Amino acid sequence: MHEEMQRVAQVREPVERAKAASTLIGDYQGRLIELSRVRREAIEEAAASGMTQSEIATRLGVSRGRIGQLAAQGPPPERAFFGTDLMTISLGGKYEAGKAEDENRSEVVVREDLQNFDRLRKLLATLKLDANYEVIPPSGMVNLNRDNHVVVCGPRLSPIIAQVLEGDDYLRFEKDRAWHLVDLKTEQRFRSPLDEDGTAGDFGYLARLPRLDGRGTFLYAAGIHAIGANGVVHFLENNLPELYKEVRTRRFSTLISCRYDPKTLEVLESKRVTPLYRHEG
Structure with a gap:
C-alpha cells in the first residue's frame, strides 16, 4: 500500500497525479467496504458458533458495545454472492424485428430483461454494489472471463453460453417440440406452462458457472421464456x-x-423446484 501511494506521489504532471490519486482512493474505498463485509460475516459466524458478544469482544480487544456496532457496519455477508466491485450485467440482444437483413438493424433487448437489470440494480444497491449493463450482440459473443459478472441470456442466443451449459452434469436446456429444462439426475422435465396450456408461468435456470479461462466464475440466469429469468x-x-x-x-x-401477472408481467411467486446441485463436491 505504501508503494502504491509513493508511486502516485511521484507522478510529475499535476492533473495526472490528481487522477491517479482519485483512482487509488476509489480502490481503497472498495477494499474498505469489502473488508467491513468480511468482518461482519466473521462476527456473525462467531456468534452462530455459540460465542457471546462479551467473548468476541475480549478476543478482539474491544468493548462489548463496540461489537454490536461492528456487527451492524458494512454490507451484509451475502454481498459476496455477487461480487466485490462494479457489476456488469450482460443481457442477450436480438436484431430489431421487421427489417430486412441488408438494412441497418438495431440490437434490442426484450422488456423482461430490462426489468431484470432494473431489479438487479436495486438489489445490488442494498449490498453497496453498483451495476451497469451491456447488450450481448446477436452473434452471442460475450466475454465471460471477468470478475463481478452476471449473464442473463438463453442458450438460444449465445453459442458460447450453450457450450458452458453443456458442462452442467445436473441440469440442461433441451428442445424437442419446444424448449424445456431437464433434471438429469431425476430425468424430470420442466416444460413452461406458457407452452403447455398458456398459463402465466415459466421455469428459470440459476447457476454459478466456470469461466472459460478457468480463473473464476460468473452468475447466470435464464428462463425457458424471457419471463423465466424474471x-x-x-x-x-x-x-x-x-x-x-x-x-x-x-x-x-x-x-x-x-x-x-400476464397483464403487467410482474412476478407474483417464485420457488426452487430442484435441489441446489453443487458442482464442487
Whole structure:
C-alpha cells in the first residue's frame, strides 16, 4: 500500500497525479467496504458458533458495545454472492424485428430483461454494489472471463453460453417440440406452462458457472421464456441470505418456477423446484 501511494506521489504532471490519486482512493474505498463485509460475516459466524458478544469482544480487544456496532457496519455477508466491485450485467440482444437483413438493424433487448437489470440494480444497491449493463450482440459473443459478472441470456442466443451449459452434469436446456429444462439426475422435465396450456408461468435456470479461462466464475440466469429469468431475479430478491449460506461463492445450479401477472408481467411467486446441485463436491 505504501508503494502504491509513493508511486502516485511521484507522478510529475499535476492533473495526472490528481487522477491517479482519485483512482487509488476509489480502490481503497472498495477494499474498505469489502473488508467491513468480511468482518461482519466473521462476527456473525462467531456468534452462530455459540460465542457471546462479551467473548468476541475480549478476543478482539474491544468493548462489548463496540461489537454490536461492528456487527451492524458494512454490507451484509451475502454481498459476496455477487461480487466485490462494479457489476456488469450482460443481457442477450436480438436484431430489431421487421427489417430486412441488408438494412441497418438495431440490437434490442426484450422488456423482461430490462426489468431484470432494473431489479438487479436495486438489489445490488442494498449490498453497496453498483451495476451497469451491456447488450450481448446477436452473434452471442460475450466475454465471460471477468470478475463481478452476471449473464442473463438463453442458450438460444449465445453459442458460447450453450457450450458452458453443456458442462452442467445436473441440469440442461433441451428442445424437442419446444424448449424445456431437464433434471438429469431425476430425468424430470420442466416444460413452461406458457407452452403447455398458456398459463402465466415459466421455469428459470440459476447457476454459478466456470469461466472459460478457468480463473473464476460468473452468475447466470435464464428462463425457458424471457419471463423465466424474471422469476430467478424474484427468487434472489426474496431468498438471497439463505441461498448464500448454502452455496457461498461456490459453483452450483438449480431451477426456479414462477407465476406472474400476464397483464403487467410482474412476478407474483417464485420457488426452487430442484435441489441446489453443487458442482464442487
